[in-house]
Amino acid sequence: MTPRDASEPNSNRWSDLDRPPLGAASLRRGLVREGGLWSEVEVVQRTGSTNSDLVSRAADGRAGEGAVLVAEEQTAGRGRLDRQWTAPPRSGLFFSVLLTPTEVPVARWGWLPLLTGVAVATGLSRAAGVDTALKWPNDVLVTVGGEERKAGGILAERAGDDGVVIGVGINVSLRADELPVPQAGSLALAGAVTTDRDPLLRAMLRSLEEWYDRWRSAGGDPAVSGLQETYAAGCATLGRVVRAELPGDRAITGEAVAIDGDGRLILATENGVQEPVGAGDIVHLRPA
Known part of the structure; x- marks a missing residue:
C-alpha cells in the first residue's frame, strides 16, 4: 500500500472535528533543527505499517537517521509477537523513527525499545498530565477507573546492518466503545488534560531525543546514562x-x-x- 501525504486533498479530512489532522508543517518547524536528531518528519494519511515503510526506506537509502514517519491511520499495525494494532483514523499517534547508533556496541542496542518506553512515558506524563507506567518489556500503561490499562506499545526492528526502526502506537482519544479489547485504555479515558496530538507527539519525540543523546554519550551503558534506574522506577512489573x-x-x-x-x-x-x-x-x- 502506498502512503498518502497528509497534505493531499481528502474528502474525509475533517469528518471528525474532535479528531483534527496533525499539522505536518508545524511539527517539522518544532522538531527539525540544525544539530538536532530529527532530520525529517512526514505525516501520511493512511498506510499499512509505519515500521514496515521506514524499514523499506532505510534499506534502499531513502531514509537516514532521525527520519520520523507518522500515519493518521494504520491498517496493518503490529505490536509485539505480531499482534494486530488497530484504531479509528486520527484517534491515536502511530509513528516510527530510524536510529543508527553506530558508536554504541551492538550488544547494547537491546536497550533501545526500553529507552523509547521511558521517553514515551516521560513525554506523555509532561504533556498529557496522566500517570504512566511501563509493563516490561514495553507496554505503556495508564490508569482508568482504578485499573491499569494498556494505552500503547513499542516495537523495534533492525534496519540493515547499522539501523533500528522503532515504532510507537498510543491510543489518544479512543472512547470506551472503540477499544479493541476491554483491557485497553486511552489517554482520554485516563483523564488527560489534552488530546491535542501535535503537542503530545512533540513531547514524546523531544523526550526520545534527550534520552537517546544521553544513552549514546554514555556509550550505551544503561547504568551510567541513568536509563536502567529510570526504567526500573517506572516499571509496573x-x-x-x-x-x-x-x-x-x-x-x-x-x-x-x-x-x-x-x-x-x-x-x-x-x-x-x-x-x-x-x-x-x-x-x-x-x-x-
Whole structure:
C-alpha cells in the first residue's frame, strides 16, 4: 500500500472535528533543527505499517537517521509477537523513527525499545498530565477507573546492518466503545488534560531525543546514562508475581525483582532460583 501525504486533498479530512489532522508543517518547524536528531518528519494519511515503510526506506537509502514517519491511520499495525494494532483514523499517534547508533556496541542496542518506553512515558506524563507506567518489556500503561490499562506499545526492528526502526502506537482519544479489547485504555479515558496530538507527539519525540543523546554519550551503558534506574522506577512489573510465557510453550512464574544490565527481567522463582527473561509475554498475576 502506498502512503498518502497528509497534505493531499481528502474528502474525509475533517469528518471528525474532535479528531483534527496533525499539522505536518508545524511539527517539522518544532522538531527539525540544525544539530538536532530529527532530520525529517512526514505525516501520511493512511498506510499499512509505519515500521514496515521506514524499514523499506532505510534499506534502499531513502531514509537516514532521525527520519520520523507518522500515519493518521494504520491498517496493518503490529505490536509485539505480531499482534494486530488497530484504531479509528486520527484517534491515536502511530509513528516510527530510524536510529543508527553506530558508536554504541551492538550488544547494547537491546536497550533501545526500553529507552523509547521511558521517553514515551516521560513525554506523555509532561504533556498529557496522566500517570504512566511501563509493563516490561514495553507496554505503556495508564490508569482508568482504578485499573491499569494498556494505552500503547513499542516495537523495534533492525534496519540493515547499522539501523533500528522503532515504532510507537498510543491510543489518544479512543472512547470506551472503540477499544479493541476491554483491557485497553486511552489517554482520554485516563483523564488527560489534552488530546491535542501535535503537542503530545512533540513531547514524546523531544523526550526520545534527550534520552537517546544521553544513552549514546554514555556509550550505551544503561547504568551510567541513568536509563536502567529510570526504567526500573517506572516499571509496573517489578515487585509483582508474574508469569513469563516463553518461546517453545515454556512458562516461568515468579516475582519480578530487577531489570539487569542487558534489559532482561529477573524473576525470583519459588525454588529460590533467579531466572533472567529476555523475551516473552508477561502476565501480571498479583499487584505489588
